């Protein structure tokens with residue numbers, strides 16, 4: 411199990427929270443090899459909002475699955491708060507994910523028969539309650555909803571909420587166990603542009619509360635609002651901003 415050391419250097423804003431080194435993912439099917447990711451190297455600064463941007467098919471989801479330990483690299487490594495992910499067993503990775511990573515999806519994936527606060531409480535139940543005693547969970551769930559301006563929706567079912575409101579509840583759910591990092595896959599892809607910007611701002615504000623947010627999007631305009639980002643194309647990094655990364659196609663180190 412990965413235990414985060416609250417005093418370690420990676421907790422300082424701007425230091426690397428996540429390091430991805432020479433990551434390659436190759437799939438072999440019927441004797442044919444397909445390279446989905448090719449020699450990806452970058453770092454995500456602690457307490458930043460970091461975007462991974464690229465068009466459909468560029469490798470964003472493949473990369474996310476490596477960052478969350480759902481899939482394993484063919485070569486290279488993912489170093490999360492100083493510890494390499496692939497060194498752990500599947501069970502240990504699943505437990506680690508439950509405690510350390512809040513995941514937010516494009517289609518919210520709230521349980522339709524549970525109210526907003528019950529959805530957050532379920533995350534506490536599944537994630538062990540973030541080291542809080544059970545009697546403190548309801549208060550914690552309400553705080554998480556309030557942090558993302560969803561406190562007044564606590565007793566509503568998902569069907570009684572707009573898309574943006576549902577996504578706020580989903581962010582509250584991701585915060586429930588107080589993970590240091592939130593990973594979001596096209597969280598605004600299903601929302602109109604005004605709501606998308608509001609959700610982006612909400613996620614960006616969480617960096618001031620100690621969270622590192624990794625935000626995957628195909629929207630270059632939203633991506634450009636982030637403090638740091640990489641742009642992917644055909645499984646390679648083609649552009650980078652605000653972080654140390656290697657542009658694969660040119661094979662050069664960039665410090666910006």
Ligand SMILES: Nc1ncnc2c1ncn2[C@@H]1O[C@H](COP(=O)(O)OP(=O)(O)OP(=O)(O)O)[C@@H](O)[C@H]1O
Pocket residue numbers: 437444446464465466467468469470471472473628
């Ligand atoms: N299991 C697989 N077998 C073969 N090819 C795959 C597999 N998974 C993904 N791919 C291919 O790898 C490339 C990257 O896919 P990926 O889903 O990571 O892209 P993406 O940027 O997330 O796209 P989108 O924005 O449409 O979700 C695509 O060309 C896809 O067809």
